[in-house]
Amino acid sequence: MLSRDSLTKCDASDPLALVRGQFALPDGLIYLDGNSLGPLPKRATLRLQQVAETEWGERLIRSWNQSGWMDMPARIGDKIARLIGAASGEVIVADSTSINVFKTLSAALALRPDRRVILSTRDNFPTDLYMAQGLIRQLGGRHELKLVDGEDIAGHIDGDVALVTLTHVNYKTGRMYDMADITRNAHTHGALTMWDLAHSAGAVPTDVNGAQADFGVGCGYKYLNGGPGAPAFLFVAKRHQAQFEQPLSGWLGHAQPFAFDPYYAPAAGIGRYLCGTPPVLSMAALECGVDILLETDQAQLRDKSLALTDLFIDLVETRCAGFGLTLATPRDHALRGSQVSFHFEHGYAAMQALIARGVIGDFRAPDLMRFGLTPLYLRYTDVWDAVEHLREVLDNRLWDQPEWRIRQRVT
Amino acid sequence: MLSRDSLTKCDASDPLALVRGQFALPDGLIYLDGNSLGPLPKRATLRLQQVAETEWGERLIRSWNQSGWMDMPARIGDKIARLIGAASGEVIVADSTSINVFKTLSAALALRPDRRVILSTRDNFPTDLYMAQGLIRQLGGRHELKLVDGEDIAGHIDGDVALVTLTHVNYKTGRMYDMADITRNAHTHGALTMWDLAHSAGAVPTDVNGAQADFGVGCGYKYLNGGPGAPAFLFVAKRHQAQFEQPLSGWLGHAQPFAFDPYYAPAAGIGRYLCGTPPVLSMAALECGVDILLETDQAQLRDKSLALTDLFIDLVETRCAGFGLTLATPRDHALRGSQVSFHFEHGYAAMQALIARGVIGDFRAPDLMRFGLTPLYLRYTDVWDAVEHLREVLDNRLWDQPEWRIRQRVT
Numbered sequence: 001m002l003s004r005d006s007l008t009k010c011d012a013s014d015p016l017a018l019v020r021g022q023f024a025l026p027d028g029l030i031y032l033d034g035n036s037l038g039p040l041p042k043r044a045t046l047r048l049q050q051v052a053e054t055e056w057g058e059r060l061i062r063s064w065n066q067s068g069w070m071d072m073p074a075r076i077g078d079k080i081a082r083l084i085g086a087a088s089g090e091v092i093v094a095d096s097t098s099i100n101v102f103k104t105l106s107a108a109l110a111l112r113p114d115r116r117v118i119l120s121t122r123d124n125f126p127t128d129l130y131m132a133q134g135l136i137r138q139l140g141g142r143h144e145l146k147l148v149d150g151e152d153i154a155g156h157i158d159g160d161v162a163l164v165t166l167t168h169v170n171y172k173t174g175r176m177y178d179m180a181d182i183t184r185n186a187h188t189h190g191a192l193t194m195w196d197l198a199h200s201a202g203a204v205p206t207d208v209n210g211a212q213a214d215f216g217v218g219c220g221y222k223y224l225n226g227g228p229g230a231p232a233f234l235f236v237a238k239r240h241q242a243q244f245e246q247p248l249s250g251w252l253g254h255a256q257p258f259a260f261d262p263y264y265a266p267a268a269g270i271g272r273y274l275c276g277t278p279p280v281l282s283m284a285a286l287e288c289g290v291d292i293l294l295e296t297d298q299a300q301l302r303d304k305s306l307a308l309t310d311l312f313i314d315l316v317e318t319r320c321a322g323f324g325l326t327l328a329t330p331r332d333h334a335l336r337g338s339q340v341s342f343h344f345e346h347g348y349a350a351m352q353a354l355i356a357r358g359v360i361g362d363f364r365a366p367d368l369m370r371f372g373l374t375p376l377y378l379r380y381t382d383v384w385d386a387v388e389h390l391r392e393v394l395d396n397r398l399w400d401q402p403e404w405r406i407r408q409r410v411t
Numbered sequence: 412m413l414s415r416d417s418l419t420k421c422d423a424s425d426p427l428a429l430v431r432g433q434f435a436l437p438d439g440l441i442y443l444d445g446n447s448l449g450p451l452p453k454r455a456t457l458r459l460q461q462v463a464e465t466e467w468g469e470r471l472i473r474s475w476n477q478s479g480w481m482d483m484p485a486r487i488g489d490k491i492a493r494l495i496g497a498a499s500g501e502v503i504v505a506d507s508t509s510i511n512v513f514k515t516l517s518a519a520l521a522l523r524p525d526r527r528v529i530l531s532t533r534d535n536f537p538t539d540l541y542m543a544q545g546l547i548r549q550l551g552g553r554h555e556l557k558l559v560d561g562e563d564i565a566g567h568i569d570g571d572v573a574l575v576t577l578t579h580v581n582y583k584t585g586r587m588y589d590m591a592d593i594t595r596n597a598h599t600h601g602a603l604t605m606w607d608l609a610h611s612a613g614a615v616p617t618d619v620n621g622a623q624a625d626f627g628v629g630c631g632y633k634y635l636n637g638g639p640g641a642p643a644f645l646f647v648a649k650r651h652q653a654q655f656e657q658p659l660s661g662w663l664g665h666a667q668p669f670a671f672d673p674y675y676a677p678a679a680g681i682g683r684y685l686c687g688t689p690p691v692l693s694m695a696a697l698e699c700g701v702d703i704l705l706e707t708d709q710a711q712l713r714d715k716s717l718a719l720t721d722l723f724i725d726l727v728e729t730r731c732a733g734f735g736l737t738l739a740t741p742r743d744h745a746l747r748g749s750q751v752s753f754h755f756e757h758g759y760a761a762m763q764a765l766i767a768r769g770v771i772g773d774f775r776a777p778d779l780m781r782f783g784l785t786p787l788y789l790r791y792t793d794v795w796d797a798v799e800h801l802r803e804v805l806d807n808r809l810w811d812q813p814e815w816r817i818r819q820r821v822t
Contacts, residue, residue, distance in 0.1 A: 024464070024468040024469075026468070026469050029471075031471060033472045036472050037467075037471060037472045037475075039468070039471060040463060040464070040468035044463060045463050048463055048692065049456065049459070049460065052456050052696070053435070053451070056448075056450075056639055057435040057450070057456075058437050060442060060444065060448060060450060060771065061444045061447050061448045061771060061773065062771070063639065064448075064639075069640075095506065095510065095687070096688060097687055097688075098659070098661030098686045098687035099506065099659065099687060102658075106549065122673050123673075124673070125662075126662050126668075126671050126672060126673060126675075127687065129674070130660045130664075130675040131659070131660065131661060133660060134659060134675065135658060137658060138549065139549070139551075140550075221688070227690075227691065227692055228466075228474065228475075228688075228691035228692070229480075229687075229688040229689045229690040229691045229692075229694070231690060232687070245545070246545070247545040247546060247549040248509070248510060248513055248545060249541045249542065249544060250507065250509030250538045251509065251536075251537050253541075254537070254541065257537075259776065260537050261537060262533055262535070262537060262558060263541075263544070264541040264544045264545065276507025276510060276640075276643070277632070277639075277640040278640045279639075279640040279642060279690045279693035280638065280640045280693075281459065281638055281639070281690075281696055282690035282692045285692055355473075360471065360472060362472065365670065
């Protein structure tokens, strides 16, 4: 029988227990929203001060070379590459996830000029779909964005499909796709794949080259703990890099940016996917978050992630039984990311009640309570305590407050 | 007769003298490169610490609402609007200058569907041209980027021209175009205008609405002192905002981003020019720089800018006569930005010699020594001292060092 005491023992023997000390987590708060915004790495505070006062303040313009600012997109990209199974020179940090979706979709469509369909799922993260829609409109409407249900993807891959684009781990349910299987299927039909790794990098084992994936994008501010609005990353398999000049062809993607030639000539490798000048302060914070992950054993992370999500599911289903919560996240480990979501009719209000008690998860319409269970800094006892709060909220109908009947914007 | 003593008196009576104290400038350095990277506002150090430790570290995800992160793009945009003669709701901060060029050029071409020419100058900042080239390629090549010499612009505006796009103040020479006159000419021929204000905002009087300009973009890290790679801004005249959905249609430009609808519907106003999640740390630093400018009298800034550039030209031409330096910047105040450039055969090496002596300007191929003269923090005596260093470099042929014969990358 599970008890809080038994979980104290799990924490004591947790090989990742010390990693929590790398983060500045407020006392008394249980943070289950690292899948939306990861917490502050302690080292980022010092690093930001150093970048501001020494690199910007003292060295000024010289820091582009002397402080390595110019190398940040490739350097941090190479670090992220190690987290997603890419090779050095296949990942670069730039812009936002949305912008990087535009670049990679443009490339994929150009590589399959005779095909007209981008295949994705209705429940893909909206910005991926919006960027595809913007691109299709700009290309004159000869392409189609075909949205299907996740389980039907395989059946819709045919000779019309230029590109299959999916978010590897769904942002609502935490359901994970089999990247290798879908990519194999796509390639069999001559289609390419672009994977949104926003909920994968730093969260689940990810091997883009093992899966033969063609393109990828991902987010810096979720499981990479890179800070609010951290720059995003982009993966282009080496075999595709030289074949296309992506349309957002800004000066930092030029073969010789400082020649100031009026005509664009793309850089040789992944560098051509750069566009404008990188936001150095935000990049520096991102690097701190990525470094913590690189210092951590990825297999241990996955083991603990599965243990935490199993525990959370088990506790909610036993201790909060009878209140109408139903699991939205797959029970099968092979299909699970590092979050757990439950459907609940009063989910929005219940989440507000939890937040008011210092348990921070979030809500996604129409009825999903979403809990990120991040092994880097969460304890087994945190999971117990969070579920106890949830039980009290449900038991005492604490969600039934007038101010929470009007739904507000939840980020 | 000018002397250092007489300039000490100018500094003593300078109404902007105290503004220098707002910046962290290293002792003994004369910084003439604020047109490339503005210096650190002292308040930015504290602000970054607050954003990191309190807003990110303590409030975490709640800061998107509680700390006003969500409002940053519009709030800082409205502040910049006041510096460039735009109305509230016409400017937004987002992405990089390059990305914003792509958005505004896309809009302009869509508003002139029957026209095929983008008209610009050969010496426009390259990324503006590169983004136009990328856009044209993506639109299938039915458009043409026509590059002419600056003085010939007027003669090339005709019924084929969809858009005239210029950098208001040239990055090499500091030459300023007459925005109102060129825009009037463009409109007479049915063309639109897009102005790159990278060397204008915070540097010279700029009145986009007075000039009836259609679109604009600009840089956060030069005269706005927003930090390395600071987010950029974008201006769209109100009359054009509802007419087009720009193609980089990311979730933050959606009418209801948190409805997570799979189909894009653009926000009503300038908000539709947003794309992905803003880099909050970099945005926060930018706001510090912009705030200093808003606390400063813009007419006094222009007066001092002209006085400093006049003084620099005068001193170089008298005290450094006979060494072959020739002025590249217009003498006419109406045509001058806030920088001065000189052609010099050994310009690259001479600039390295100056930098080694603590006078930081920069170099642009093939032979331009570029000096930003920023009235916010430069003193009249700084100009004297900088020219004395230059005189000594020339007089003693200090540029004639073997290590400077091989040109290195200059950012």
